[in-house]
Amino acid sequence: xxxxxxxxxxxxxxxxxxxxxxxxxxxxxxxxxxxxxxxxxxxxxxxxxxxxxxxxxxxxxxxxxxxxxxxxxxxxxxxxxxxxxxxxxxxxxxxxxxxxxxxxxxxxxxxxxxxxxxxxxxxxxxxxxxxxxxxxxxxxxxxxxxxxxxxxxxxxxxxxxxxxxxxxxxxxxxxxxxxxxxxxxxxxxxxxxxxxxxxxxxxxxxxxxxxxxxxxxxxxxxxxxxxxxxxxxxxxxxxxxxxxxxxxxxxxxxxxxxxxx
Numbered sequence: 001x002x003x004x005x006x007x008x009x010x011x012x013x014x015x016x017x018x019x020x021x022x023x024x025x026x027x028x029x030x031x032x033x034x035x036x037x038x039x040x041x042x043x044x045x046x047x048x049x050x051x052x053x054x055x056x057x058x059x060x061x062x063x064x065x066x067x068x069x070x071x072x073x074x075x076x077x078x079x080x081x082x083x084x085x086x087x088x089x090x091x092x093x094x095x096x097x098x099x100x101x102x103x104x105x106x107x108x109x110x111x112x113x114x115x116x117x118x119x120x121x122x123x124x125x126x127x128x129x130x131x132x133x134x135x136x137x138x139x140x141x142x143x144x145x146x147x148x149x150x151x152x153x154x155x156x157x158x159x160x161x162x163x164x165x166x167x168x169x170x171x172x173x174x175x176x177x178x179x180x181x182x183x184x185x186x187x188x189x190x191x192x193x194x195x196x197x198x199x200x201x202x203x204x205x206x207x208x209x210x211x212x213x214x215x216x217x218x219x220x221x222x223x224x225x226x227x228x229x230x231x232x233x234x235x236x237x238x239x240x241x242x243x244x245x246x247x248x249x250x251x252x253x254x255x256x257x258x259x260x261x
Contacts, residue, residue, distance in 0.1 A: 005255040009235040010207030012160045012181050014086060014126065018229055018254035020060030020209065021053045021247065022240035027063070027070025030098050033216045040069075041242055047077045052244040054084055056251060062209075062238045063120075064090035064131060065112055066100060075121035088127035088209075089116045090164060092145065102133040106144040113152050128152075129162035129184055136163075136170020146179050164211065171197040175204050182207040184238070188215050189227050202233030213237040221250050226257035 006015045026046050029038055041049065053061070061078075063070045071089065078085070091112040092104050116125065130145050139145055140163075149161045163174040164184035171194065174180040183201055185194040187210045201208050213228040214221060221239075228237045237254065241247050 005258045007235040007258070008207070009160075009182060009209075010201065010233075011205035012127075012207050014160070014207070014235075016060050016086065016236040017058050017251065018236055018258055019058055019225070019247065019251045020062055020088075020236045020238040021050075021058050022211070022238045023061055023063040023070045023074060024067045024240045025242050026050075026067075026073055028066075028068030028095065030068075031095075031100065035217060038242060043073070043077070045242075046073055049242065049244055050074070050077055053247060054078075054081060056244070056248050058247065058251060059084070060086045060088060060209075060236055060238070062088040062127075064093065064129075065116060066090070066093040066095040066131060068095060071116055071119040075119050079121040082122055086126045087120065087122065087124075088129065088162075089120070089125055090129045090131035091116075091149070092139070093131040093133070102131075104130070104139050104143045104145045106148045109145055109148045110152070113157055117157060124156065125158040127160050127162050127182060128158045129164040129182070132163070132165040132170065134166040136165040136167045137173055139165075140170065140173050140177065146177060150179060160207075162207075162209075168193055168197055172200060175201055175206050180206060182209065184209045184211050186210070186212045187228060187231075187234075188213050188219060188224055190215050190219070195231065198231045198233045202231070208234050210234055210237045214239065221246075221253055225250060225253045226260075229254060229257050 160181045162182035
């Protein structure tokens with residue numbers, strides 16, 4: 001594994017490859033934001049893809065309860081390789097029968113973590129992000145979401161607490177809590193509104209992952225990935241794909257961008 005291109009995820013103690021694997025497409029193909037439709041891979045194709053992801057050096061696998069069967073497939077297919085990758089999932093959103101639902105109550109978050117642990121076939125989650133519906137400030141200030149995650153962290157069920165929000169104000173408030181250790185932000189050439197958040201997070205020792213760095217497939221990876229990694233506070237760009245060769249090319253682009261003086 002190329003160690004020279006790895007980046008620290010803030011103060012979490014985790015060091016990541018510059019590209020992470022977004023596992024949305026292995027579990028869900030309904031109500032997506034992608035311009036092109038796709039079929040879900042069968043178990044054999046999914047297993048081959050996940051194995052190749054790990055072998056090429058991508059060690060962050062990001063999933064969520066809202067990603068359909070993604071958690072269950074990862075647990076079933078990678079259970080025996082759990083120590084080889086960093087596992088990221090989320091709380092707050094579910095997707096069932098074609099409908100997405102949000103619930104940030106303490107009981108729902110507790111249930112979500114317990115369910116994710118079972119589906120993923122593990123006793124620990126490395127990163128757990130609050131999957132915001134856009135009401136970032138209310139989630140942080142008015143509910144018990146963060147308090148519940150802190151309790152589950154103290155119980156040893158998760159290592160790091162993250163916030164995957166929609167707004168600049170929400171992400172800045174998440175940094176201020178002192179509880180959130182990592183953010184997941186949308187950042188690319190078509191939307192640079194979160195750049196100040198990335199810099200503020202770096203200054204505070206809060207890690208940053210970039211989501212939708214290719215603008216849901218609308219941007220060329222050759223220019224989009226270096227753009228995402230230009231801020232030194234970004235640890236990794238999470239990219240979803242069903243094609244191992246595309247991920248390998250994306251990883252090569254990312255490593256070259258980081259190696260550039």
